[in-house]
Amino acid sequence: MEYLEDIASLEARYGTPGAPSLRKVAHRLTPLYRKWIMTSRFCVLSTVGPNGTDGSPRGDDGPVVTELDEHTLAMPDWRGNNRLDSLRNIVEDGRVSLMFMIPRSNTIVRLNGDARLTADPDMRSRFERKGRQPATVIVIKIGEIYAQCARAPMRAGIWSRDDSEGLPTVGEILAQASDGEEGGADYDAAWSARAAKTMW
Numbered sequence: 712m713e714y715l716e717d718i719a720s721l722e723a724r725y726g727t728p729g730a731p732s733l734r735k736v737a738h739r740l741t742p743l744y745r746k747w748i749m750t751s752r753f754c755v756l757s758t759v760g761p762n763g764t765d766g767s768p769r770g771d772d773g774p775v776v777t778e779l780d781e782h783t784l785a786m787p788d789w790r791g792n793n794r795l796d797s798l799r800n801i802v803e804d805g806r807v808s809l810m811f812m813i814p815r816s817n818t819i820v821r822l823n824g825d826a827r828l829t830a831d832p833d834m835r836s837r838f839e840r841k842g843r844q845p846a847t848v849i850v851i852k853i854g855e856i857y858a859q860c861a862r863a864p865m866r867a868g869i870w871s872r873d874d875s876e877g878l879p880t881v882g883e884i885l886a887q888a889s890d891g892e893e894g895g896a897d898y899d900a901a902w903s904a905r906a907a908k909t910m911w
Contacts, residue, residue, distance in 0.1 A: 732857075732860070735857050736857045737855070738782075738853065738854070738855055739781040739856075740778060744820065747813075747818075747820050747858075748776065748811050749774045749776075751774065751811035751812060751820070752771055752772070752775055752813075753769070753770040753775055753812050754770075754775050754809045754811045755767065755810045755812075756768075756769050756809055757807065758796075758800035758804070758806070759800055759804050759806055760799060760801075760804050761803055761804070762800075765797050765800055767791075767797040769786060769809075771787070776851070777837070777838075782852060782853050783851065783852055783853065784822075784851045784853065785834065785851070786848065786849040786851065787835075787838040787845035788828075788845045788846060788848065788849060789845055789910070790909050790910065798828060798849075801828050801849065802828055805825040805826050805827055806825060807823070807824055807825070807826040807849075807851060808821065808822065808824075809822045809824075809851070810859070815870045817864040817865050817869075817870070818858055819858070819859040819863075819864065820856065820857070820859065821856070821857055821858075821859050822855070822856045823854045823855050824851045824852050825851070825854065826849050826850065826852070827849075829848050829850055830846065830847050830848075834848045835847070835848060840911040841911050880899045881894070881898070882894040882902070883895070883899075886898075
């Protein structure tokens, strides 16, 4: 198999970008991009660091990010698995990308920017929920925002189908990955209650 090794070879395989795909790019929260992003409760945060890349799902009961100003967003780091893959990357290399999604919309809004991590008490307290605060907050300087072409969600039919039947559970996956040392049916049975107690 041959691989493309230079940009000229890559570009030769594709046409010129359409004017709308370039004109839709903004470098701040415009009113309509603000409306879209502030409606989104879920996004994928992508980071890069010395040990590679990471993609992390992020969700909240309300906007997944908060606007600090038209050039800056804040994202609380709520309880997760404590691997800290994304956070380690941000400390080492602030480049981030976010893909904001809204159920039943085939539009995905993408944001590229530069992030830093803070444990500032005032910033953490802004996100207090049920007496708990995030351990840290990701502060994101916006580089560019643009709406992604809707063809991929349309091809996948992502909001109009349910492919979940017959999938393995996390307990089953964990049991297989750990050669039976962890996971299994007991893990799955306890998960919902455990998650409910540690959501915030």
